[in-house]
Amino acid sequence: MLDLIATRRALHQIPEIGLQEFKTHEFLLKTIADLTADKEFVEIRTWQTGILVFLKGRQPQKTIGWRTDIDGLPIVEETDLSFKSLHKDRMHACGHDMHMTVALGLLDRLVQHQPKDNLLFLFQPAEENAAGGMLMYEAGAFGSWLPDEFYGLHVRPDLKVGDIATNRSTLFAGTCEVKIRFTGQSGHAAFPHTANDALIAASYFITQVQSVVSRNVDPIEGAVVTFGSMHAGTTNNVIAGTASLHGTIRALTQEMSAHVQKRVRAIAEGVASSFGMELDLELNPSGYLPVENHPQLADQLMTFFAAREGVRLIDCAPAMTGEDFGYLLHKVPGVMFWLGVDTPYPLHHPKMSPKEEALPFAVETISAFLSNKAG
Structure with missing residues (x-):
């Protein structure tokens, strides 16, 4: 029987950035090999630092998938845990150590x-x-193993151990990274008429882009446009020749995301034109599509958990957090849900520390669900 607590603590100590999860990969492969030793119906494949473990059924008619993420974040851990991160400037502040442990337990x-x-x-x-x-x-890593149904979870700090929250529609928003660069003409602060101030153009853009959500988005649907970074200029008496902005768009449907992207682009182009600026604009939705639960599969999952002793099932509203499981759920029908871990610190906080009591609860509850699905 896998020691869930020891496994989670070992994984917590070795957080690594995406596609550099080499120690994590090694740890997982060894643990998986130990768990599946002498099981002739098990096959293992790898893709870079990813791992696929396939259990061939006795009389298979479908494939049920369970997904966990394995990477950490570039955050300096500030917990007092005896098993805190051994990797400088790296932390499992999003709970992926918990996710991996649950998957291994399952x-x-x-x-x-x-x-x-x-x-x-x-x-x-x-x-x-x-x-x-x-x-x-x-990359075709799944091959013939692509599931017919896909399931996954994410820990949630503000829910108690024993809480499972999801819905029959969109759980997480889709995200789109935005990079903008206005290029004008640098010059002396005393002679503004000989320059073209990119900082002013960027400031106008930041002010105007606030109207996208307030005036172009149905308030019932909702969206987010946030620019968290702006860099322009070098010193107090030199007019900035360039200004760069970095932000994010979040929406609950692909249609709304496309609409907001269109409006952001129009405003940026309008500002650049009115100030005589050159514009470089990059909109990158990448693989972070909305996490849209399949209604029928979500209903089955919620009905199962609602009847399970010790589970408090919550039919929750969508969240504007992003999750790349949304990409896979656009290819394969499935469901994602929140798992309560009861900590006062939010996701991505340097003191985030989930309650480990959630591990045996999750393994027992979810293994029963998957056993019911797979027979």
């Missing part, structure tokens, strides 16, 4: 008896930085 349970239908366990890299799910799909 594999440990479900590999004990050959299922009727096929089961696939995906240990996916680069959720945080490179849309690893999209990369693996486009």
